[in-house]
Amino acid sequence: MLSRQYLREHPEEVRASLEQRGYDVDLDRVLDLDEEWRALKSRGDDLRHERNEVSGEIGRLKADGKEAEAQEAIERSQELKAELAEVEARADELEAELDAALLELPNVPHESVPVGDDERDNVEVRRVGFDALRELPEEVVPHYELGEELDIIDEARAAKTTGSGFYFLKGEGAMLEHALIQFMLDVHREQGYVDLFPPIPVKTTSMVGTGQLPKFAEDAYRIGGSETEAYDEDDLWLCPTAEVPVTNMYAEEILLREDLPLKHQAYTPNFRREAGEHGTETRGIVRVHQFNKVELVNFVEPDDSYDRLEALVGEAEEVLKRLGLPYRILNLCTGDLTFSSAKTYDIEVWAPGTPADDGPERGGRWLEVSSASNFEDFQARRAGLRYRPERHESAEYLHTLNASGTAIGRVMVALLEYYQNDDGTVTVPEALRPYMNGAEVIEGHEPVGESAVGAGKRD
Template structure:
């Protein structure tokens, strides 16, 4: 959530930054300010009436002390009238505050000044490239062909039990998925200093609202009902990413400055409806309703936010470097930024069988945006409560990493080599037909 003080005092800047996203949310600024001004007028009136009530109450005490009961009773009737008016104004203040907050929840974060202005992904900027695309002396097969031939993934049975957008990893395919997850968790905890957590897979709507996924994207998530009772549908939701739950671990808390930075990593399955997304129904692992991911979360002081952001990108890159995969780092333009993000880098890995890059990680600094929505603060060394920066990044996501790995390491004889960094977890050097 944006800072209402910033909206009041830097209105043109906020409007310009929102307009750079291209979503039209800058039109909400005037509505928010109108409601904010109305709230402030109502509060001023309430405070004036409360002061008047206090004055009259003191006068009643004086009149009673002087034995002037009739005048005191008249003043009591006046205070009751003032109380009714105050109660009515308090009700109006609550309604206006709720309306203002509902509008502000629809406003995305302001892009950082270093984010290039652009309308779509075509205007994103490639920051750096690692390695060269794998070259095969034969026409590289797609991961679908490889997985089916090697018995790694059973797409048909997954579709039979769950429909399109799901995968059934089998045998060595399941072991490879598990090996990649374990490899990434060990890397981030042992080398990068993250604390592993294993969070719940269902959360209440407040957590989705806290990270900025609700209310804007509510139609893309799976609500959970207990039994056949529709009345409790929406009390819990399957998480779309570990960010949803892990970023909320300290919601509504006041941390100590000495507690920061906080670094968590978590493996979870992720569940997304992907409403309206093209290609969900196609075969393969490119776009899934359920997929695995290792997520990185940091909570840091604002002055450390962008240094931590660059470090988190390097942590995600290290996964791809150790796997020997060709990738590029892309800085997203304003029009392609996620709702809660102030600045985002995407890591896109080359998949030879697809002949294209696939996004396997988005690393974002949300600045204070999520902390405000979650009411997360820390007390600095001066005793002042401040909102920290909250960062998130995939470290990395499967199944697209799986796609790139299988397609990159395929051999002419139909086998797939296992990258050296993963062999201790997988137990073999290659997967043969």
């Protein structure tokens, strides 16, 4: 969250940030709450000071035998006590309101973030891999059709077991998913990342710490408590991204300077409702409610965070380079930043078989597979993440960053479409073959059941 001091000293910057990011927040109300809270805290200090003086005076008056004056002082002390209790109660109410209001304020964009309304105003930084594209079939089959033909992706049966927005991977499809997970973990170990395997359910406090709550509650799967009740510390949510458990792993702790930079990677399945969005893509595995990814989380000193952001982008894109997939990198504009981010680069892979209006000149579409973000101290303040620059110095808030390294399902989409062959098979990139038992081609297999016979896929 934004610090109260920053809000007091830079209200117009925060106001401009809200406008640039498209957030409708009554900032004047937040400022008024803070002003009233500070006035009450000051009044409380004055009352405590006066009460201490009066208490001391009571003893002296009694010692001097001035019982009447002592009784007046006792009555004044009781009046001060009662007023102080009222002031403190009101200050506590205001502080709770103020904290809740601050949780609704998004981060302030870094000065290098382009100003814009939405994804159309993002700035392309570079494209990689388009100067030496492999030869593609005249018509590239979309991954959802190819996956059905090869019988490696089964959405229909997943709809029976679970519902829309989920899918089965079968045979070489499942092997490819496992291969991508292990490949990515190996790549990032080379880059100095320490593995974590976190718990999948996360507490409400953890979701608040990284900024998923209270803003995006409707997009998350809640597995504890009631959706209509106020949040409770015992409530649990299915992990929407490994960013949540990994970032909060050190919540309310103080790290040391020599611990930083601290780099963790974690593979998890992730769960998101993506309320109101999934219906825009009814076929395929691009926008689904359960997906796998490897997340990269960094804890760094504030002065190092923007250099680390540039390095983090390079660490994430290394996956695509080794797989030989064409991609581009975007600097997100103010209107497209996530709630907690101060600056974000999106890495988008090219999927040549999936029709879209926004693809490159060769057709196909862009799929976001990683968002590399610097949150500065925004998450650190919410989660209580601090470090001590020197052992004798006061603790300070550190900076957090993360990136997907990368979204595995969408990388699979790009692989199935970009490495597709004329005969309907898919070439396995060389980097993945050791993880696929040496297989060079995905050939698929015959489907099972009467429905397959009826469809003419089996004699």
